[in-house]
Amino acid sequence: MIRLEKRPQPSRIWTVATPVLAVALTMVAGGLMFAALGKDPVVAIRTIFWDPLFNEQFASYSRPQLLVKAGPLILIATGLSLGFRAGIWNIGAEGQYIMGALAGAGVALALYPLDAWFLFPLMVLAGALGGWAWAMIPAILKTRFRTNEILVSLLLVYVAEQVLAAMALGLMKNPEGGGFPGSRNLQHYPAAANTELIAGTGMHWGVAAAFIAVIAAYVMLTRHMLGFQIRLAGQSPRAARFAGVNPNALVLICLGLSGALAGLAGMFEVSGPAGRVNIGFNQGYGFTAIIVAFLGRLHPVGILLAGLLMALTYIGGELAQFMLGIPAAAIQAFQGMLLFFLLGVDVLSNYHIRLGRRRVA
C-alpha cells in the first residue's frame, strides 16, 4: 500500500528533479506506445527530441523554428503565470493575442505605405494596448459585478475570432489581393516587418520580448512589492487583505499585464512569422501557453524551459509524422503524456511516499 505524507516544506531537490523525471517517464511510456504502433521506439524518440536540433539534414530548418514557436508561448505564459499565482484565471489569452495582432497590424495597414522609424514601435504599443483592452473586459466585469473571469475571458476568445474573420474579409483585406481574404503581407512592408534579428536563428523581436518578460517577471516576483502581493493573494487571500492588498486592483493589474503580453505576442506574430491578418491566424498559442505556464510551475525560468520543451515536441512531432508516418493523434497523445507525468510526479515535491503500512513493533 502506498501512502502520501505531506512534507513540512516542499522539497527543493524534487522541485528541480521532477521535470527531468517526467521527461524520462514520457520517453519510456511514449516509446512503448510507438512500439505498439509498430515503429522503432528509439528512432521515434530520437526524431522528436534530437533530430530537430542536431540532425544535419533538418536542423537548419527546424532549429530556428524552435525559437519562433517558443517565443509567443513564453511571452503569453509569463503573463498568465502572474495572474495564476494570484488566483486570477485568465483563460482568454488566445483572444487577447488576436486583438493585439489586429491592433498592431491595424496601425501598420492604416499608415501604409508610410516609411518611418517610429512605425514599428507604434505597432508594439498598439499590440500591447489591444490585448490589454480585451483583458480589461473580464477584469472590469469581475471587479464591478463579481462575474467569473474564467468564463468571460474564455467566451471573449470566440468573439475575438469573429472579429478576426470580419477584419480579414473586410476592413483589413488586401486591396491588391485579388479578392482573396487576408491582409497585405507585413513582411513585404519593411517599416512594419518584424524581421529576424540574427539570420538563421529564428530570433525576432517577439523572442527578445519573451526573454525580457521572463527576466522582468523574475525580478518582480522575487524583489518587488507587487510580486510579493501577487504571491500572497494566491496563497492566502485573507492574509493578503490584512496586509493591505486591494483585491480589485490586483485583478486589474494581473489581467491587464497578461492581456498586454498576449497582445504583444500576437502583434509580433502577425508582423513576423505569420505576416498577415487572416482567418485562422491564431494557432492556439494562447491556450497552449496555459499548459506551458503550469509545466513551468508558474516560475519564469521554468516557463522559459517549458516553452522551449513544448516547442520542441511540436517541431519534433511534425518531423516524426513526416519522416516515420506516426499518426498525428499519437503525437498528441505523446504530448499529453508529458503533461500527465509532469503534473503527476509533482506530488513528490510536496509529499513523502511511504511504501507499505507502518506496523508498530
Add this chain to the structure above:
Amino acid sequence: MTALLKVEGLTRAYPGVVANDRVSFDIAEGEIHALLGENGAGKSTLVKMIYGLVQPDAGGMTLRGRAYAPAEPSAARKAGVAMVFQHFSLFDALSVAENIALGMETPPPMRQLAARIRAVSETYGLPLNPARLVGDLSAGERQRVEIIRCLLQDPKLLIMDEPTSVLTPQEVSILFATLRKLAAEGTAILYISHKLEEIRTLCDRATILRRGRVVESCIPREKSAADLAEMMVGARLDTPARAGGSPGEVVLEVTGLSLPSATPFGTSLRDISFSVRAGEILGVGGVAGNGQDELLAALSGETPVTPGAVRLKGRPIGALGPSPRRRIAVLAAPEERLGHAAAPDMSLTENALLTAAIREGLAARGFLNWPATRAFAERVIADFDVRTPGPGNAARSLSGGNLQKFVIGREVLQRPEVLVVNQPTWGVDAAAAAAIRQALLDLAQAGAAVIVISQDLDELMEISDRFAALNEGRLSPPRPAQGLTLEEIGLMLGGAHDMEVAHVAD
C-alpha cells in the same frame, strides 16, 4: 484500577526534531487523565498517534491488554477511541443531526439519529436540539455537537484537546459535570489543556511532557498551579508584572460603530462605542462568534467603516484601509494565525514583510529590501523567543505558540500607538502566554493604547485596566477591571449564552 490504554516507549521524529522520545504512560478505566506540556512539548503528536493520525517510529500501545496500532482514525474509532478537536469541523448550513450523520460511516435514518442525539444529550446534561442549524449555535453548543458525535460511538477513551478555550465560566462547569459523569461510567478521558486550575479541579492524574519526553507524573490535586507550571516549563514562571500608572489622553475613540454582517452566519456589530487612552489596556471579553472578528476587522481597516466611527486623536480614520492605518501606527494582530495573520507557506521573513513593510521601511519605490526584512524577522525571533531554526522556515512549520509570539512580536516591534489583538494567547502554552501578556503590558507602559479581545477571562483580568463584554455584536460599557468578580463578568457576557439550563441526570 486496570489500565485501559498503555503507551510504551512511543517515539516519533520529524525532520530536525524528535517530537516524542520514548513516551510511556497509562490511563485507567474511568480516569480523567491530564496531558500537560508547553506548545511543542509533543502533546499533539502523542495524541495523534493514539488517534491513528500519525504512526510512531518505535514503541507500541496496548488497549485493554491487546496490541493497539491504529493505521487511521477510523481504526481508532472502531477500537473505541474518540477525539474532540480544538478546531471544530462542522458545516454551518447543516443541522446538528446532519452534521453528526456526516461523520458516521453508516448513519441511521435521520429520525432515529435525532432520537439518539436527544437521548445522549439528556443523559449527559448537554442540551442540544438536533434540528437546529449549526450556524446558529454558540461555540459552547458547537462543542457539544462534537462531544455528542463522539459519545454516539460509545467510546472507551475520549480525547479532548483544549476543550474549554471557547467556553464561558458557566459552560465550563456544565462540561465538567458531563465529563465527571462519563468517567463515573467507566469512560477514560485524556484531557489536554494548559489551564492549570482546571486540571487541578477536574483531573485524577497528570502526565507532564517537556521537549518530547515524559518528565513527571503526578496527582494534580496535590500540587499547586505554580508547581504544575514549573514541572511543565522546567523553570519558575513569572506572573506578568504591572506597574501602575495613570493613563494619558484618549488615543482611539470609537463612536456608534455599526456594521452589518457580510455573511449569513457572521455577527453584525451594533452601535459600539468606547475609547482607549494612552498607556491603557482595554479588555474585550466574550464567547467566540459574538463579533470579535468583525470588531478587529473594523479596527484594523480590513473592513472600512464610516470615517467618523473610528477616530485617532480626534482624526477620523474609519474609512482608511490597513496600509494607511499602519502608516499612522494603528496596528492589529488577528486571531487566526495561519491564513490571516500569517501566510502558512511563506517563510517568516516574508511574513515579517506582510505587515512591517511600511513602518520598518522594508521597500523603496516598491523594491523589497530582503536583507533588512530578514534582519527584522530575526529581531522578532530573538526578542520574542520564537523557537525556530531560522527566519527561512515556513510559518506553518512553527507550533501555534511560537507562531503567535512571532505575530504579536512583529506588531509590537513596530512601535504602535494603537494595537488591537484578538485572542493573543489562544492555544498557546503557559510560558509563551506569559511572555505575550508581559509584552502587551510593556507596550501599554510605554504609552500605547492596547485593545485585547479574548475569551480567556483570567487573562483579561490579569492585564486589562478596563473590561467590556461583547455579546451578539453589542459592547457593554467598559468597567474598571479591578474588583470585578467572575460571576459579574459571566453575567456581562450573557451568562450561559441563552442556553437552557443543564441538568445532569443522575
